[in-house]
Amino acid sequence: MKKLMMGIVLVLLIGVAGSPAAAATDLTKGHGFYEEISYLMEQEILNGYPDGTVRPDAIVTRGEAAIMIGHMEDLDGTQRDTPFSDVKKGQKASGFIAEAQEAGYINGYPDGTFRPDAPITRGDMAIILAQVFPTPFSVTADFTDVSPNMKAYEAISEILSVNITIGYSDHTFQPTAHVTRGQFSAFLARGLEPEFKNDARIPHSYMKDKTKTYTYNTGTHGIETHTYQYTKSPADEPIGFSWARHVPAINETYIYGEVETRKNLIHAYPVVDRFDPPLLAYPIKVGTTHSIYPSAEGQPLTPSDVTHTITAVGVTVETPYRTFTNAVEVTVEFGYKEYFVEGFAKVKTVNDNGTVFELIDVE
Template structure:
């Protein structure tokens, strides 16, 4: 089996256009959005990007439900639509509707859709299911997720979209394992979803605090016998076989010019996985972490299962010496993981170095 983290496998590459939004300092504050509001930073981030705004009384009304028309406005601003009022294909959205320009353009580009009776129903509150559909299209997300929700079934219209935004760290659902697709969306919630779609900083806030995944806001450098390997989570545009995609990936640059890999990483309460886009995923760690835990990997037989062989290892790397390191054995290859950092080192069956962490910044 060729390990992703060992950077042995080779993937066909495409051109990359990198966009790394940064979180700006808040330029505006609302009296009803104090700093202790869970989504304060996300709201201010979008205000500074002129994607959302408050009301004439100076308030933001974070708990107010979002209408379908308001959602179209915010998504349209995010995508750079001009928003000039215009006639639309929907019988209930005339040029007199302030959201008509955004609704019309979003419909043209296939971001939003109406109902079979040719209405859009701009004043209806948007549901979490419809929100997932709109955002998956707006951010062009198609790679799915290993996360399952108790109340999301394959027959649902929003099924794929919900899985897509979950895999892109836009939503995590609720603590009871549900997504609640029929529930309404508040202004603060919608702000959080948009901010997560745009910035790794807000994506990172959705992950397990005590997990073993890499930090999406950091750049990693690994040393290897052939030279340095660089890893950065960023927005890219590329082509994978016949599929086109624009979204966030871990982009890995190998020692040689032109050596590029795209990797997805996702973590749940059950496992940490990595995969190539539109491909089978590999389980890097199985939870709970304890010696003797084993699992089968993609393309491996039961006798070749991966196994946790240590949980309190001390491992030295050029970056630093780590303690309480988890060791995973895979057919003699040993992979080492650190809580809050991720994969830090791999050695081959003879003990020779494959890769080790050199720097994080």
Template sequence: MKKTVKTMMIVLSLFLIFPSVNTAQADSDLQESHPFYEEIMYLMDKGVVTGYPDGSIRPDRVVTRAEAAVMIGRVKDLDETKRETPFSDVPAGHYASGSIAEAAEAGYIIGYKDGTYRPNQPVSRGDMALIIQRVFDLNFIYFHDIKDVPDEAYYYDAITRLIAANIAIGYPDSTFRPKVEVTRAQFSAFLARALEPEFKNDASIADSYKRDKTKTYTYLQNGRGESVDRFVKVPGTDGGEEQFVWETQIGEERYPELEYETYEEFAIGYPYSDHNAHLVYPVELGKSFIAGYNPDAIYYTITGVNKTVETEYQTFTNAVEISTPDGGKYYMVEGYAVVKWIEADGTVYSELKSVE
């Protein structure tokens, strides 16, 4: 048994010591049909993910705490030179000692109360959330019920931040499954989503109403001309990491906005503030819902499905019509969010003009 463990450690060490495996060789066990193929190849091109000496990637192997430290170290360009670490079970000769020491010093990873790091222990989804939240200094929080993540759980805050940042989505049964172990491919997907808006599009439910984060949306605003929405990075709070948000520009004015979506609702809100539900799932005619946190409970109602609505951009035939308490209406379309908003007197408050 001890011999087997020792052999495994040697193989694992080789994997991390030889980062120069040609990506062309890495298709022996990584097929284009793999759900996270693009994310893994993206990180391979950046030198974050590397193959084994035999050219394999082993995407479905569980990622260890040592491997996670190496990957985030490469994302943050940390020094991988072997050195002493603050952990009793990670000696200077350990293949990942440099990455672990640097990541610990930066506050990205922490050990256990007994002074160990347990480098060979698998990373769980809950711990993955903590690591990603620290590495990218995620600022935004989307509070909602997660059945298997109680408010007092040590990873609750981190998970809400991953959901707000469009890095994770959870499961259709409203669980996150925080104790499930993360594979190399899954960890790669979470890192890729944190780094690149294109991959954030994948953190969405089926038939999502969220907009494509790689495109620019222009709207006609009544009395205000055009507004342009782009998914860009803006400065974080207190000098922290820049954060991706939807930024609306009207003339010289700019303000940030976020889209939130779970299997229960689609919402829009300002960063660091409350959000307002714009649609609830499943979409059903006649269903009413509370739009925000108003104590007087202002209800919106779904008054039409598969509606035809004309916009400057195009005519949609699959819009959902939502009526507001003041007599107005707005229309939402899968992949486009709100495409038109009409006030009670018939004035078009906003409509989609172009998508580029």
């Protein structure tokens, strides 16, 4: 397994002694989050219990989440008084709860309580994850059970945009559902490791593999490479994981996010807080059409709408990298045709003058 990329030391299990076991008696390879839990245990992020179990289906409490945040942010866990009426100095998590609250990572309830023993919900976990991990992009969360008036709406949108979640197959996020240790491990592993971000994709996803480097030949600037990496700003502020598009001809690198919802595939950009019109609209079927839509500021990205229409599926497309036989053809106004392939995103663009963009290597 790859080492942690941010030098963060995390401990999920709170107040329970035990070494990070190489194999837990209740964790089988058939468990849905076996790889994520094993990764966190190998990194000494997640510990097992004294009886040799890891309890992947046990619920994570709010107090455990607060201590986890404390370890992540190197907070002082010394027990002390807190602003919450139900968290006294003698409570095991009191120091972490107090500091995490002061830092803005967690909040209590309007009645002045924190409820440390209450199960944490997926909505509250999204808020924590959005605070802990850099989230340079944000797209509209299109889950049927998530609306803009929800407290967790922005956080859910942010962790969707950085491939920490994709929600459920019925287009829900289930923000009030409780979070198990296995589910939490999946969220955490995706925040830390690109390999696991690949799991936050819809079936038959068109997003690129985040563990590989893609090389393209473009008409304007020649060769360019796209690599998924942890990025910082010129001021050394963390931007987070994103695709770095390096253009040697002009010695420039551009940062973008490749975001997938159950409705479309999108490119998003940090700092400027904007995103392109969908690269590809779902469902994949001939006749599906999309066009440019307004930016976050309510202004169009270009003076006029440009219609993109899926005009063929199962198309054979030749590129220097390889010949694809399952491409989706998207016809764009003004004479362009773009070709997308599952797991590769766009592999080729042509116009009346010939090829203007194509994939030449993946490694």
